[in-house]
Amino acid sequence: MNRSIITGQRLVAVFLFGCVLLNYxxxxxxxxxxxxxxxxxxxxxxxxxxxxxxxxMAFAIERRxx
Amino acid sequence: xxxxWVIASVSFAYLGMLxxxxxxxxxxxxxxxxxxxxxxxxxxxxxxxxxxxTFYGSVGRAASTGIGFLPTYLGPTLMAGLWWFVMLKMxxxxxxxxxxxxADFVSSRYGKSQVLGGLVTVIAVVGVIPYISLQxxxxxxxxTILLYYPQIVMPAKAGAQxxxxxxxxxxxMILAAFTILFGTRHLDATERHEGMVAAxxxxxxxxxxxxxxxxxxxxxxxYNGFGDIFNRAELxxxxxxxxxxxxxxxxxxxxxxxxxxxxxxxxxxxxQFQITVVENVNDRHLARAIxxxxxxxxxxxxxxxxxxxxxxxxxxxxxxxxxxxVLTLPMVERHEALALFVFIGGLSAATGMVIVETIALSTxxxxxxxxxxxxxxxxxxxxxxxxxxxxxxxxxxxxIALILLLGYIYFRAAGEAYALVSIGLISFxxxxxxxxxxxxxxxxxxxxxxxxxIGLAAGFAVWIYTLLLPSFAKSxxxxxxxxQSGPFxxxxxxxxxxxxxxxxxxxxxxxxxxxxxxxxxYLIISLRRRPDVVETGQGTLFVDxxxxxxxxxxxxxWRGSAQVEDLLPLIGRFLxxxxxxxxxxxxxxxxxxxxxxxxxxxxxxxxxxxxLLAGAxxxxxARVMVxxxxxxxxxxxxxxxxxxxxxxxxxxxxxxxEQKSRELEExxxxxxxxNEQMKEFDRMKDDFISTVTxxxxxxxxxxxxxxxxxxxxxxxxxxxRQQFAAIIVKESERLTRLINQVLDMAKIESxxxxxxxxxxxxxxxxxxxxxxxxxxxxxxxxxxxxxxxxAVPQVRVDRDRLIQVMLNLLSNAVKFCExxxxxxxxxxxxxxxxxxxxxxxNGPGIAExxxxxxxxxFRQVGDTLTAKPQGTGLGLPISRQIIxxxxxxxxxxxxxxxGASFSFIxxxxxxGINPEERTEQ
Numbered sequence: 006m007n008r009s010i011i012t013g014q015r016l017v018a019v020f021l022f023g024c025v026l027l028n029y030x031x032x033x034x035x036x037x038x039x040x041x042x043x044x045x046x047x048x049x050x051x052x053x054x055x056x057x058x059x060x061x062m063a064f065a066i067e068r069r070x071x
Numbered sequence: 072x073x074x075x076w077v078i079a080s081v082s083f084a085y086l087g088m089l090x091x092x093x094x095x096x097x098x099x100x101x102x103x104x105x106x107x108x109x110x111x112x113x114x115x116x117x118x119x120x121x122x123x124x125t126f127y128g129s130v131g132r133a134a135s136t137g138i139g140f141l142p143t144y145l146g147p148t149l150m151a152g153l154w155w156f157v158m159l160k161m162x163x164x165x166x167x168x169x170x171x172x173x174a175d176f177v178s179s180r181y182g183k184s185q186v187l188g189g190l191v192t193v194i195a196v197v198g199v200i201p202y203i204s205l206q207x208x209x210x211x212x213x214x215t216i217l218l219y220y221p222q223i224v225m226p227a228k229a230g231a232q233x234x235x236x237x238x239x240x241x242x243x244m245i246l247a248a249f250t251i252l253f254g255t256r257h258l259d260a261t262e263r264h265e266g267m268v269a270a271x272x273x274x275x276x277x278x279x280x281x282x283x284x285x286x287x288x289x290x291x292x293x294y295n296g297f298g299d300i301f302n303r304a305e306l307x308x309x310x311x312x313x314x315x316x317x318x319x320x321x322x323x324x325x326x327x328x329x330x331x332x333x334x335x336x337x338x339x340x341x342x343q344f345q346i347t348v349v350e351n352v353n354d355r356h357l358a359r360a361i362x363x364x365x366x367x368x369x370x371x372x373x374x375x376x377x378x379x380x381x382x383x384x385x386x387x388x389x390x391x392x393x394x395x396x397v398l399t400l401p402m403v404e405r406h407e408a409l410a411l412f413v414f415i416g417g418l419s420a421a422t423g424m425v426i427v428e429t430i431a432l433s434t435x436x437x438x439x440x441x442x443x444x445x446x447x448x449x450x451x452x453x454x455x456x457x458x459x460x461x462x463x464x465x466x467x468x469x470x471i472a473l474i475l476l477l478g479y480i481y482f483r484a485a486g487e488a489y490a491l492v493s494i495g496l497i498s499f500x501x502x503x504x505x506x507x508x509x510x511x512x513x514x515x516x517x518x519x520x521x522x523x524x525i526g527l528a529a530g531f532a533v534w535i536y537t538l539l540l541p542s543f544a545k546s547x548x549x550x551x552x553x554x555q556s557g558p559f560x561x562x563x564x565x566x567x568x569x570x571x572x573x574x575x576x577x578x579x580x581x582x583x584x585x586x587x588x589x590x591x592x593y594l595i596i597s598l599r600r601r602p603d604v605v606e607t608g609q610g611t612l613f614v615d616x617x618x619x620x621x622x623x624x625x626x627x628x629w630r631g632s633a634q635v636e637d638l639l640p641l642i643g644r645f646l647x648x649x650x651x652x653x654x655x656x657x658x659x660x661x662x663x664x665x666x667x668x669x670x671x672x673x674x675x676x677x678x679x680x681x682x683l684l685a686g687a688x689x690x691x692x693a694r695v696m697v698x699x700x701x702x703x704x705x706x707x708x709x710x711x712x713x714x715x716x717x718x719x720x721x722x723x724x725x726x727x728x729e730q731k732s733r734e735l736e737e738x739x740x741x742x743x744x745x746n747e748q749m750k751e752f753d754r755m756k757d758d759f760i761s762t763v764t765x766x767x768x769x770x771x772x773x774x775x776x777x778x779x780x781x782x783x784x785x786x787x788x789x790x791x792r793q794q795f796a797a798i799i800v801k802e803s804e805r806l807t808r809l810i811n812q813v814l815d816m817a818k819i820e821s822x823x824x825x826x827x828x829x830x831x832x833x834x835x836x837x838x839x840x841x842x843x844x845x846x847x848x849x850x851x852x853x854x855x856x857x858x859x860x861x862a863v864p865q866v867r868v869d870r871d872r873l874i875q876v877m878l879n880l881l882s883n884a885v886k887f888c889e890x891x892x893x894x895x896x897x898x899x900x901x902x903x904x905x906x907x908x909x910x911x912x913n914g915p916g917i918a919e920x921x922x923x924x925x926x927x928x929f930r931q932v933g934d935t936l937t938a939k940p941q942g943t944g945l946g947l948p949i950s951r952q953i954i955x956x957x958x959x960x961x962x963x964x965x966x967x968x969x970g971a972s973f974s975f976i977x978x979x980x981x982x983g984i985n986p987e988e989r990t991e992q
Contacts, residue, residue: 013155016361020152027145027330029323036315040305043298045314047138048376051145055369058148063362 015065023058027051078217078414079238085415086245089270089422093253096269107268108352110359116268116346117364118275120147120337121371122202122424123209124495126278126417127394129372133379134393137313142326143496144372146333148365154357158338158347160513162354164616169686173344173505174435177527179690180512180613181520182605188439188691190524191505194531195341195435196474197539198501199428201485201494203478206421208491211239211482213398213417217410223399225392240479242418246425247475254430255467264430268350271427274419279371281416282397286374288409289381289400297377304380313380321574328579332496335503341431342424349431425475433470438689441466446692460647463687488546490539496578497538504530504585507593516610522597530589537566537581635670637700638680645687645696654683677701769878770806774799776846802843805871826956830865831873833899833906840877841897847885853893863901866977872953876961879946880910880973887914887971904979905959911972917965925963926951950975 025031035050042049099106107113125143132140161176170176174195178188215226253267294300304310316322337343351357382396391399398417401409442463485491507530508523543549557565564570567577569584602610635655643651655667658679662670670676677697684693777795781787787795837859848855884895898909917925926947947961954961958978965971 016152016155020149023145023149023152027149028327029320032326033318033323036318038311038315040301043301045301047315048301051138051141052369052373055145055148055365058152059362059365059369062152062365066358066362 009069012065012069016062019058019061019065022061023054026054075218075238078214078411081411081415082214082238082242082418083245085418086242086249086422089274090249090252092273093249093266093270095266097253097256097264097266100265105265105352107265107272107350108356110356111363112269112272113351113356114360114363114367115272115275116350117343117360118279118367118371119271119342119346119423119427120340120364121275121278121368121420123206123417123420124202125371126282126420127209127213127397128495129375130379130382130396131392131394133313133375134383134396138316138376139326139329140375141372142329143333144368146330146335147337147368149330150334150337151361151365154361157510157513159354159357160616161338161509162348162351162357164513164613165348166351166354167616167682168612168690169682171349171438171686171689172431172435173339173341173509174439175685175689175691176344176348177505177508177512177523178439179685180609181508181518181523182603182609183691183694184520184524185439185443185691185695187508187520187524187527188435188689189443190527190531192432192435192439194501194504194527196432198498198534199341199432200474200477201481201491202498203425203428203474204482204485204491205494206425207239207243207479207482210242210418210421211237212395213414214238216395216398216402217414220402220407220410221405223386223391223403225390225395239482242422243425243475243479246422246429247472249422250426250429250433250471250475251468254426254433254471255464263350263352265352267426267430268346271346271423274423275367277419278416278423279367281412281419282371283374284409285397285401285413285416286378288404288406290374290377293385293400293404294377294381300377300380300384303384307383310380310383313376319574324574325576325579328575328582329496332499332503332578332582335506336499339502339505339509340499341435341502342427345427345431345434425478429471429474432474433467436470436474437463437466438692441470442688442692443695446695458647459644460650460687463645485546488548490542490546490548493542493545497542500538500578500581500585501531501534503582504534504589507586507590511593511597512610513613513616516607516614517597517602518593518610519597519600519602519606521599522593522595525596526589526591526593529592530585533585533588534581537569537584538577541566541577634700635667635676638676638697639667641696641700642680642683645684651683767806769882770802770843773843773846774802774806776850777802780846798842805843805874826869827871828867828869828957831868831870832865833863833873833908834859836870836873836877837897837899837908840874840881843874843878844881844885847882848895851885851888851890851893853885853888853890853895856894856896858896859899860901863899863906864979866906866957866979868957868977869953872956876950876953876975877908877910879950883946883973884910884912884914884971888912889914901979902976905976906979907974907976909972909974911970913970916967916969917963917971918967922963922965926961 035047037046039046040049096106107116129140129143164170165176168179170179174188174191177191178184181187212226216224249270250267253270254264256264256266290296290300294303301314304313316326347360378396378400379393382391382393382400385400385403386396398410398413401413445466482491504527507526508518511518512523540549541554544551544553552560554565554567556562562571567580569580572580572583575583639651639655640648642654645651646654652667655670658676659665659667659670664670681693681697684696687693688696777799781792781795841855841857847853881895881897885893888895892913894913896909896911898907898911900907900909951961954975954977959976961973961975963971963973
């Protein structure tokens with residue numbers, strides 16, 4: 006049960022982390038023209054964060070041993 | 072040129088495949104080997120979230136709002152992070168209370184209110200049926216576009232198909248058939264449809280592959296990768312604007328609102344609730360879905376912007392609708408097969424949504440709208456009918472047909488109207504109204520029925536006013552003045568700038584006002600009074616769902632009297648008498664009772680019956696029905712509070728008690744094991760003594776006989792004397808060995824005996840055994856007939872054990888032969904991979920009934936009252952044990968009066984005989 010609760014808390018942390026990263030004001034820092042590796046900055050930022058969130062959630066869930 | 076019939080037959084073949092998968096899924100479910108009991112399948116089925124609105128519409132939205140299409144998918148990803156607590160809780164609650172739909176969930180929480188259930192159903196129906204129409208429209212459009220291949224003709228210009236030639240009509244009919252077939256197969260207390268879920272998971276795979284295929288084709292086939300598309304788009308000013316969002320507060324507000332809206336939709340869209348909660352097989356599957364489902368969304372979105380930009384570059388004058396880029400880009404590049412695959416992908420997105428949504432809505436309509444009315448309608452005399460489960464199923468089926476019919480009619484009527492095209496987000500905003508009542512309901516015990524009803528109704532009203540009516544106006548069904556200058560010219564009431572609030576887009580605007588009113592009413596009205604008894608009871612069940620692991624928790628809030636004879640027929644009328652009886656019997660067994668008659672009609676049973684019924688007709692109706700046969704004595708609020716206060720103390724005590732009883736159970740288990748072991752030893756000791764006496768007698772008999780001959784007959788020839796003496800010595804040696812082996816007997820029983828296995832020639836074994844029993848034959852003057860095949864392969868056995876078997880069989884044969892006239896035949900033969908030995912006598916034979924028992928320990932054939940027993944009854948069982956140890960078998964064939972033939976076969980080179988052969992006798 007403890008392990009399950011800590012996993013849940015990690016996931017909530019990912020949620021909060023994601024809410025902050027994907028909204029104003031951090032969002033606005035990348036909301037400008039420009040590109041990296043030929044890909045628009047905002048597009049790259051959003052998909053990068055998105056992949057990161059999924060990775061973190063997968064890590065939190067699949068690593069638990071029960 | 073793609074012929075219409077090719078497209079149609081591919082579509083129908085695809086739908087046929089869905090039927091096959093669903094059929095297979097249901098068959099496996101019936102056989103108890105679920106195909107969907109798998110976290111990956113579960114995660115895939117959740118992707119029913121992605122409809123044609125995603126498949127075709129995302130690109131369209133990306134073409135007009137750029138990156139603005141993304142919050143719809145980022146929201147669910149974020150929400151998934153909360154599922155571990157929130158969704159798990161909803162699943163647990165639903166399983167414990169047999170919740171069948173989101174309407175049932177809300178109504179159950181607030182004291183099983185029928186009004187609330189009905190209200191939620193109405194909101195869902197109004198908000199979602201146009202969304203079903205949108206799916207049909209997408210199928211119809213994509214079909215029309217594909218029909219003109221390789222020309223690109225927009226459906227709006229092509230004109231509508233005549234009704235009877237409209238493939239969409241037939242697809243809708245097939246979907247109705249599918250949904251009826253796999254959605255209402257029987258009334259299940261859990262309302263799960265495994266075959267349907269299997270088909271949905273399959274559809275998710277198809278639409279993802281299809282979208283990825285077209286994405287890869289556009290990005291890498293038409294253009295040279297992401298960089299190329301973005302570089303070209305950069306050069307066009309109107310496309311450059313799509314890479315960012317407007318840098319204003321309102322635009323960030325819209326972004327936040329869209330994310331928030333999507334977060335709520337993923338929880339409360341009826342189809343999501345159906346798949347995530349109702350169809351959930353095991354709540355552990357949720358864990359994988361928390362990251363796999365967002366990953367699915369991620370994959371299906373990677374190529375949206377490239378396709379949108381690619382399409383805009385390809386069709387610069389804007390005569391091709393961006394919603395169709397997914398299909399028109401492969402078409403204009405003359406990739407027929409890919410275009411067809413995209414069409415099938417779109418079809419899978421549409422059908423998946425339509426099927427699940429229709430099942431969810433039909434359950435709601437049946438349980439929350441129709442049944443409550445029918446049950447109150449005294450003139451129908453439903454109370455007197457014995458079995459109305461058939462009626463229930465027909466209502467479900469009619470509801471499915473009706474919903475799809477309405478969806479189709481609206482699609483035909485609305486055509487290109489704004490109200491239909493923009494329904495995606497409008498529909499999201501409608502179901503978002505469920506959020507306060509549900510989140511409040513599972514985390515706050517103070518919410519009341521009136522609070523939820525008024526909150527929902529007010530939020531819904533605001534939604535109609537600020538979103539639905541304006542969409543009608545924009546479609547030309549209402550005067551545009553309504554939007555521009557407000558009703559009756561009151562500017563303050565302009566529906567999309569209510570009280571002058573401007574700047575937000577229409578969805579965010581509506582979401583803000585409706586949520587404000589909804590949450591406000593819910594809180595304020597709820598706080599006006601204390602929750603009543605039923606609300607407190609249900610509130611505790613929902614809020615404390617994790618703490619209350621036992622499903623009988625609900626029964627503590629109930630006091631009254633009921634009769635099993637009343638409850639059982641009641642449940643039987645809805646579930647069918649057979650199923651009801653089975654369920655009650657299972658319930659009785661669970662409590663350690665032998666039959667239904669022994670069930671006590673207590674609170675626990677009433678709760679069980681009500682939950683069972685709730686699975687079929689919804690919580691609110693179930694409560695009314697059960698109340699009709701139960702005399703309830705309501706608990707006062709103080710009593711409920713006392714129960715709740717006690718509960719926390721009781722929990723602490725019970726935890727200690729559980730600990731103690733666990734320790735006690737462990738000690739008991741240890742003791743029981745020790746006792747079993749002692750009994751086993753006791754039994755082995757008895758066996759041991761009997762075995763010893765029997766096994767020592769046979770060799771002793773032959774030693775004694777030979778010694779007596781030597782003693783009695785001094786004239787005996789030297790040769791004979793030597794032979795006899797040699798046998799005596801040999802037998803004595805064997806006796807010694809046997810004693811050791813007999814000591815091993817205990818080990819055989821316990822499984823750790825020693826076996827001296829070696830390659831053995833059966834000729835030698837038989838000859839030796841015959842020599843040892845020669846005196847027996849001689850004594851009784853019994854003829855011996857040897858029929859031993861030459862050149863029999865060797866077998867790997869324990870020589871002494873095998874001699875033991877042969878001696879036993881031979882001495883038995885001699886024993887049962889008539890003196891002087893007896894004849895014993897010994898045969899040795901070899902088969903393909905076995906060696907066979909038969910010992911046949913011409914004695915009295917063994918009756919059919921006895922042929923089995925002689926192999927049991929201490930059983931002997933014959934009338935034990937008159938005849939003297941002629942052995943200990945251990946020889947044959949031991950022989951059989953030995954033969955079976957070497958992978959062979961020992962059996963008898965006999966007819967009374969015609970002698971008996973004992974045979975055994977042994978496998979060559981230690982390979983066992985295959986099991987079928989061994990069990991045939």
